[in-house]
Amino acid sequence: EAQVTQNPRYLITVTGKKLTVTCSQNMNHEYMSWYRQDPGLGLRQIYYSMNVEVTDKGDVPEGYKVSRKEKRNFPLILESPSPNQTSLYFCASSSPTPGTPQSAPYEQYFGPGTRLTVT
Amino acid sequence: GQNIDQPTEMTATEGAIVQINCTYQTSGFNGLFWYQQHAGEAPTFLSYNVLDGLEEKGRLSSFLSRSKGYSYLLLKELQMKDSASYLCAIMDSNYQLIWGAGTKLIIKP
Numbered sequence: 192e193a194q195v196t197q198n199p200r201y202l203i204t205v206t207g208k209k210l211t212v213t214c215s216q217n218m219n220h221e222y223m224s225w226y227r228q229d230p231g232l233g234l235r236q237i238y239y240s241m242n243v244e245v246t247d248k249g250d251v252p253e254g255y256k257v258s259r260k261e262k263r264n265f266p267l268i269l270e271s272p273s274p275n276q277t278s279l280y281f282c283a284s285s286s287p288t289p290g291t292p293q294s295a296p297y298e299q300y301f302g303p304g305t306r307l308t309v310t
Numbered sequence: 311g312q313n314i315d316q317p318t319e320m321t322a323t324e325g326a327i328v329q330i331n332c333t334y335q336t337s338g339f340n341g342l343f344w345y346q347q348h349a350g351e352a353p354t355f356l357s358y359n360v361l362d363g364l365e366e367k368g369r370l371s372s373f374l375s376r377s378k379g380y381s382y383l384l385l386k387e388l389q390m391k392d393s394a395s396y397l398c399a400i401m402d403s404n405y406q407l408i409w410g411a412g413t414k415l416i417i418k419p
Contacts, residue, residue: 241405298355300355304352
């Protein structure tokens with residue numbers, strides 16, 4: 192079954208304690224992305240990757256790191272979480288847009304979400 | 311700057327038609343997406359427009375006017391399961407996605 196998986200689904204942690212949220216896709220997609228979603232603000236892109244070893248900042252990258260060492264995995268790292276990073280996080284991967292570079296996003300498949308609370 | 315506007319909330323009646331608008335100002339344009347998101351769930355893809363005009367897919371249609379920076383999503387024969395948030399997103403000249411805040415659609419019997 193084609194899917195994007197994220198772990199953990201729920202996480203409560205304390206300020207300053209490093210954490211990693213994993214993301215994996217089994218569709219051989221080149222494009223992957225991380226979003227956070229907060230009430231009234233919609234989806235905001237944190238980082239995206241158009242290929243292995245290629246990552247770019249989205250709208251809200253401060254306080255986050257990512258890596259793309261292999262095509263299927265795109266972990267999100269919070270080195271020193273703070274309460275303002277409490278949010279719902281989604282990972283997504285995408286098939287390419289017709290008529291555009293192979294790695295441009297098209298139909299995105301989202302993971303189930305990770306609800307993070309930082310106290 | 312880059313900006314996408316959608317109504318915050320709309321209400322419609324089961325069986326009716328609803329039009330959800332999206333206006334945008336972005337640096338370049340490589341397409342417009344609509345996604346549906348049910349409460350507590352992940353977004354799912356609905357449509358993609360890159361050329362002007364209307365794209366129809368069953369009960370759903372999506373329209374784009376690039377010169378006006380305007381799109382709408384039209385849902386016909388509304389069903390209770392259509393109650394969800396509808397997200398408009400633009401792919402800019404760098405292939406980065408810019409998202410609107412979403413429109414919450416409430417369907418009443």
